[in-house]
Amino acid sequence: MSRTYWAAGAAVLLALLFAAAATVSAASGGGADAAPRTPALHSPDAGFARDMAVHHQQAVEMSFVVRDRTQDEAVRSLAYDIANTQANQRGMLLGWLDLWGLPKTVAGEPPMSWMGTGDGHAGHGAHTAAPGALMPGMATKEEITRLGTVSGREAEVLYLQLMTDHHKGGVAMAEGCARQCVTPAERALAQGMAEAQQSELTLMADMLAKRGAAPRG
Template sequence: MSLDMGTAVDGPEAPAPQQPRWVRPLVIVAAAVALLLIGATAGLLIGLPGASSTSSSPAANSVDVGFAQDMTVHHEQAVEMAAWARDHTTDVQVKQLAFDIETTQLQQIGQMQGWLALWGQPSAPVGRDYMTWMADSGHSMSGMASAGAARMPGMATDVDLRNLRAATGKDLDVLFLQLMLRHHVGGADMLQYAADRASEPVVRNLAAQALSAQTSEAGLMRTMLGDRGAQPLPQN
């Protein structure tokens, strides 16, 4: 008797086809691009009628422009560290925190880059030190000179980043938490300054929201470090 090809044959269920190994990185990249586009679209919305309290774009030396440029650079390093930790840790709690930081800060980068494009300003600082926009009437934050700084507070060094990429297991988790905690704390003065002094309401709002979120994350990271028998790094 011939076998009916339309009839199911009992036996072990065939294994589901596995995705090629290159699919996941492409999905991650696509998600990152989507977050940047969402943020940039939100940033461009300040050009709509009634979205801004000012009738002209902020000047190149304004708090708004300086903050958007410098905080983009600051955020980009946080995203780099978070993406590495997310992909290489086996600790569920660290993975979730890294994902949250990466997702939030990618979207905020998109918003800040959208503002800068709308204002006709460079996407990154050009011909100036960092944080020069924080000096008004001789004011300085955390001991930063009014002339600005060559490196923003909290930023990881090249050696720090190489050590992070070389670490595994618990060592990776602890170093990521230490570097990211220092990074968050280092950026707090810039966020507070922009929240208080930016001319655009949307800029003040983003800075205030970021400060609140990062303050909460910093508290969580201190707890996570303690749970893992480690201490925060000194601020740089």
């Protein structure tokens, strides 16, 4: 395995450790460093938890799809790591919403609207959602359908390109929470997410280059 792959794996492990610590902290009230109050319905803390749970769910879905479309062990291993990590993190985020007594969906709330509150960094590092995509970086239904119809190198390249876009959107959101969220454990988890996904972006660029391809846009 390449050094880049090991770096990405270490970053993913770090993110999971943050997630485990976050759950303990949230369940126990967080000790001396805990947030002074439960996050409000439209706070960055709650908005990030809701939006990133949706964002992660699509990454898990795409990762399971590509594992059935290729026999390439490097891509299958990456897909497994992404699916496992993001499914666990998604559980953490939804668990926080339960602990805070907040809904997992809010009717009429635009995706990522929480990034326009707090410190004035609205949209920092993010890009515009593609037509038909729910949030920046997310794939469209047509792209996911296509992923399920191609195979071999074509499936590998498409998955790596879609997941590269997905990670870029995820990193922008995670960095937004790291700046704006007030719950220390959630900020730590968001920072771990951003670092892990940055490492995976480097890995995926290398994997695309080995297949004679490159990230989109």
